[in-house]
Amino acid sequence: MPLRQLDLDRQPFANGRVFGAAGAYCQLLGTASFAVDPRHPVNARIVDLDLAPRDASGMVRFSADVRILMPEDPGRGNRRLVLDVVNRGNPVAIRNTDLGVPRTPEPDSQGWLLQQGYTIVSCGWQHNVPPGTPRLGLRAPEATRNGEPLTGQVRAIVQVNTPTDRIGVADEPSPVEHVAYPVADLASPNDTLAELDYPLGPRRLIPRERWRFDADRSHVTFDDGFVPGKIYEVIYTARGAPVTGIGFLALRDTVAFLRSASASDGNPCAGTLDFAIAFGGSQTGRLLRHLLYLGMYADEDGQLLLDGVLALIAGPLRTEANWRFGQPSFIGSDSPGFAPPFLDEPVPADGPRPKVIHINTSAEYVNLDVALIHTTADGQADADIPDDVRIYHLAGTHHGGGALPLDNRVFSSVATYYNNSIDYRPLVRAAFANLDAWATRNVVPPPSAYPRLSDGTLVPRAALVSSVAELPGPGIPPRRLYPTQHLDYGPDAAHGIASFPAVDGGSYPDGVPAVDTDGNERSGVRHPDVAVPLATYTGWNPRHPSIGGSMMNLLLNGATIPFAPTRALRAAWRDPRPSIEERYPSRESYLSQVRAAATSLAAARYLLESDIDEILATSARRCDEFIQLQSPLP
Numbered sequence: 001m002p003l004r005q006l007d008l009d010r011q012p013f014a015n016g017r018v019f020g021a022a023g024a025y026c027q028l029l030g031t032a033s034f035a036v037d038p039r040h041p042v043n044a045r046i047v048d049l050d051l052a053p054r055d056a057s058g059m060v061r062f063s064a065d066v067r068i069l070m071p072e073d074p075g076r077g078n079r080r081l082v083l084d085v086v087n088r089g090n091p092v093a094i095r096n097t098d099l100g101v102p103r104t105p106e107p108d109s110q111g112w113l114l115q116q117g118y119t120i121v122s123c124g125w126q127h128n129v130p131p132g133t134p135r136l137g138l139r140a141p142e143a144t145r146n147g148e149p150l151t152g153q154v155r156a157i158v159q160v161n162t163p164t165d166r167i168g169v170a171d172e173p174s175p176v177e178h179v180a181y182p183v184a185d186l187a188s189p190n191d192t193l194a195e196l197d198y199p200l201g202p203r204r205l206i207p208r209e210r211w212r213f214d215a216d217r218s219h220v221t222f223d224d225g226f227v228p229g230k231i232y233e234v235i236y237t238a239r240g241a242p243v244t245g246i247g248f249l250a251l252r253d254t255v256a257f258l259r260s261a262s263a264s265d266g267n268p269c270a271g272t273l274d275f276a277i278a279f280g281g282s283q284t285g286r287l288l289r290h291l292l293y294l295g296m297y298a299d300e301d302g303q304l305l306l307d308g309v310l311a312l313i314a315g316p317l318r319t320e321a322n323w324r325f326g327q328p329s330f331i332g333s334d335s336p337g338f339a340p341p342f343l344d345e346p347v348p349a350d351g352p353r354p355k356v357i358h359i360n361t362s363a364e365y366v367n368l369d370v371a372l373i374h375t376t377a378d379g380q381a382d383a384d385i386p387d388d389v390r391i392y393h394l395a396g397t398h399h400g401g402g403a404l405p406l407d408n409r410v411f412s413s414v415a416t417y418y419n420n421s422i423d424y425r426p427l428v429r430a431a432f433a434n435l436d437a438w439a440t441r442n443v444v445p446p447p448s449a450y451p452r453l454s455d456g457t458l459v460p461r462a463a464l465v466s467s468v469a470e471l472p473g474p475g476i477p478p479r480r481l482y483p484t485q486h487l488d489y490g491p492d493a494a495h496g497i498a499s500f501p502a503v504d505g506g507s508y509p510d511g512v513p514a515v516d517t518d519g520n521e522r523s524g525v526r527h528p529d530v531a532v533p534l535a536t537y538t539g540w541n542p543r544h545p546s547i548g549g550s551m552m553n554l555l556l557n558g559a560t561i562p563f564a565p566t567r568a569l570r571a572a573w574r575d576p577r578p579s580i581e582e583r584y585p586s587r588e589s590y591l592s593q594v595r596a597a598a599t600s601l602a603a604a605r606y607l608l609e610s611d612i613d614e615i616l617a618t619s620a621r622r623c624d625e626f627i628q629l630q631s632p633l634p
Contacts, residue, residue: 089134282312316342366540471519531601
């Protein structure tokens with residue numbers, strides 16, 4: 001078995017707190033050591049695995065951080081494993097299925113998954129997570145040729161929000177540090193720094209004498225300073241290529257070990273697991289799309305390991321893991337990880353496959369063209385979706401979900417409108433419950449719900465721009481945040497080796513959800529606060545002029561554009577949308593309509609009936625806050 005050893009320290013989780021019928025949980029934290037055969041046909045799908053060092057028996061060795069949360073009394077578990085695919089080293093499953101204050105520390109959270117008795121397993125898969133932090137990482141072997149490290153091109157994209165003369169070359173859109181590929185030659189005349197006004201815009205090369213690599217080989221200093229809002233592209237030659245895709249084997253073989261190894265092998269879960277479901281969000285939703293593409297849901301013998309896969313807010317992308325010098329945190333469509341096929345393959349005749357649920361928000365449609373996962377290649381028709389796949393669009397929500405009170409700050413960035421404030425976690429929770437029932441008991445989940453060409457709910461971008469033109473404020477940015485182009489990364493791209501800059505081969509079709517007269521989306525799974533609105537909720541939100549680039553969307557951020565509280569304020573705002581006062585005779589009337597919408601959604605199984613009261617409580621807070629507003633913008 002490729003997982004050779006688990007070295008784990010055991011301690012009570014959450015100070016021994018009891019999680020419902022499952023009781024107290026323990027946390028097992030430590031290291032998994034692996035030895036994989038690079039000659040195995042399945043393992044050969046991993047780029048450069050054949051160039052990794054081998055031990056005396058011909059195996060490639062590596063290790064990863066592992067965390068297991070399991071009931072102290074295994075008999076109180078539900079015999080299901082959740083593979084919590086960590087995002088930049090951080091677990092995501094609990095925080096995306098718990099209600100309450102977003103990003104509550106796990107020990108203090110509701111623990112919905114724990115209350116049901118799931119064993120939750122997290123394994124590091126990303127090679128450039130910094131060591132010595134609480135984040136779960138991977139120690140990947142380095143590919144060599146004739147004993148020498150490999151060199152190759154790396155492309156980093158950075159957009160700053162405040163003036164600075166120094167940036168890092170480890171691509172990262174959020175404030176999380178990663179280990180950069182070291183620059184091979186600090187003085188190379190072939191390395192370039194370019195300034196762009198928007199992604200894939202015209203490149204303005206900055207003269208080489210105006211910028212330089214720092215001595216740490218991971219930062220760039222520009223004498224003239226980096227301008228907030230502009231996009232900077234660094235293309236350089238790096239030295240030293242870890243096998244980025246070996247993380248797929250770490251995930252696969254950890255699940256295989258925990259499901260089938262014996263207690264004498266050191267398996268702490270021996271005899272306690274019958275099913276496994278993978279959960280990934282954003283970066284790791286994309287990783288799960290790639291895992292499905294590679295077939296890494298089965299072990300080396302073809303035995304199914306993952307019974308279900310939930311890919312949350314992944315868009316149409318895969319990942320740059322399994323590319324030489326790949327950057328697994330890169331989020332844009334101008335990446336080798338953005339490439340066909342975008343559709344799920346038909347159910348294979350030669351073996352089982354996991355049940356799959358894709359969940360996306362308005363932000364993935366407007367910014368990343370997620371419509372590609374359910375339309376034909378020419379964009380002229382709806383595609384056929386396999387029977388073992390569901391696709392859910394969470395209408396009026398944005399990447400990462402929203403919360404109250406209203407705010408327009410995002411990490412170190414600032415948005416023009418209030419952030420999208422719809423909390424989509426109740427809908428994710430219901431989808432996970434449906435996936436579990438489908439994967440373990442063959443209970444068919446609710447139908448897919450997403451915008452379609454056939455009923456006019458998927459429309460060209462120009463139609464959306466026209467529909468929201470009269471909303472207060474500057475409106476939707478004129479360009480897609482991440483242009484979706486056919487990009488050619490050179491002759492070795494099929495082998496996982498990219499050349500930069502890529503050659504632009506033209507645009508993919510650009511379909512977005514149609515909206516109603518309020519600017520709210522008509523299709524998909526409509527959260528009760530979207531179905532009974534107090535605002536327009538979007539997947540777009542321009543960067544604030546204070547941070548530059550105001551003609552671009554702020555990463556994958558959406559907006560809340562509140563309705564005027566009264567008819568008089570509506571006139572003062574010159575707002576074409578009816579006011580709250582004109583829509584709802586009273587607070588009680590509004591909440592009654594929200595309850596009806598939530599009850600209908602629960603009856604269709606897109607929402608758990610037990611979460612209706614939580615929805616109502618949030619809607620009441622929303623109403624109380626919105627009727628006090630004096631402006632639709634911060």
